[in-house]
Amino acid sequence: MARDPVQRWAPASTLTGVTLPADALGLGLRPAHYPYLFERWPRVDYFEAISENFLGAPGRTLEKLDRVRERYPVVLHGVGLNLLGHEPLDEAYLDALCRLADRVDAPFVTDHLCWTGASGAAHHDLLPVPYVPELIELAAERAAYVERRLGRRFGLENLSSYVEFTRSTMSEWEFYTSVVRESGTWFMLDVNNIYVSSHNHGKDPDEYLASIDFSRVLEVHMAGYTTEPDGSFVDTHDHPVSEPVWALYRRAWERGGPFPTLLEWDAHIPAVPELLAELEKAREVRA
């Protein structure tokens, strides 16, 4: 029987009027897409907007988002929450995020289990922390707070990471699943990131997948990575999704589908029809 993870666990207070089909296929919304979208309005289940592209954006930028929203559900995906920065969360940022989420009536909002800046400096990157119990508590408390502030489901995305800390006492997935469980929030599972990080750190991506409670998965992200000269992987979002990542996606689907699936492509962005063809592979893979 098909399950609807988006609906099933959400407390009534966080349900919004907009929901996605459980097996929805979506695209990451980028400015390069606008001309095609506004002319053709292709068939896509939903779009995901990068929150920071619209927080404090000029009116004409928001008007474009509004036009998209008139035709499609829009979820929000952030890169600037700084959940694990040592300083407390930025309330002004959260105020703006709440306003934006209300504006598009986002079915859910997501950001990363990471830090992005500290001591007044913004690094504009998704940076890992040591995986230790003390930070589970910190991240969980903050994530739960964000969900309450938003009044919507809030999902945490796993990172692609390139370093491991010597002071970590647990695996990334133990840390990630603990934060989601203790906060009562949600997984925004990036399958490409699982593959990239597992490769870089010599871990088994299937062991990672096995740790995930799929009833708490809001959405799955897919993207392409780049292989560095030293053989490590970097999450660049500038390639098609690799075959091993599609294979991992199929195993994720077998474990916990259906779930909404979103394709991200941020550099060397192809035309929308090409993106849609790439997205369509998800349907083929999980058939």
Added chain:
Amino acid sequence: MSGHAGPAWLAELQAGFGQVIRTPLDRSTGTLRAATASYRDDFVREIADSAFGDAASRLAVYNRQYWFRLFTVLQASFPLTARLFGYWAFNEVATRFLLAHPPASWDLERMPDGFEGFVAEEHARDPALVEAARLDAAWRRVFAAPTVRPYRPTTADAARLFTSRLLLSPAVALVTESFPLVALRHRLASERAETPAARPPALERPAWWALVGEPGGVRHVPLEPREAELFALLDALPLGEALARVEASCSDDERRGLPERARGWLARSVQLGFFSGLAE
């Protein structure tokens, strides 16, 4: 800010990580490389070696990403300036700017704020570069300006129009050029090159433009010299006073045709949405 801060050790660790990330890239080999030998030893010991390299080489991924991401945003925000420098030299200036003004906001679009001033200070003897940076900054400002309703004078405004100050819309910038940079900027926009663009010779006399932010982009409106003089005066003076100042600086020949020309300038400027209202 909300809630409590993280533990003290996290603050120290994040400070060390931030320092590594911001370590300038080494240019000595003719390519940009992470200067891993400069990383703080005590922080590098926090990182495990991996199958793909030692701890410092793994940190270098973040170090490179930091700089290349910021270079890319600065290049996109100051495209004409970047091409006049050429990307290699531009990135060197960008490095100095970012070391002096590290990004402090979650909003990456704010990171380039003030770069035109930095270029003006560092390259005061190169007027084309200084002008290019100002043009890029003006373009960026009108592109990001909030949408405001254009001012359309009503009959009720007629009585006070000449005694009030017209407010320039935030989506409009007046720029002067001594080099034909507006045209060059437009031409270079369709090129993907990173090499230094040829410097155009200076104009025989300065030219003026209004950059007007519109839903589809930024319109470049050439202004007559007297028209530009009038609009520049409007920033500080009521319309009647600004017109009087322009008239006073005109030759007898110019003065005769001024009323008709001024009506034409004002009609076009209102039609193009130059103004957002009258100052109270």
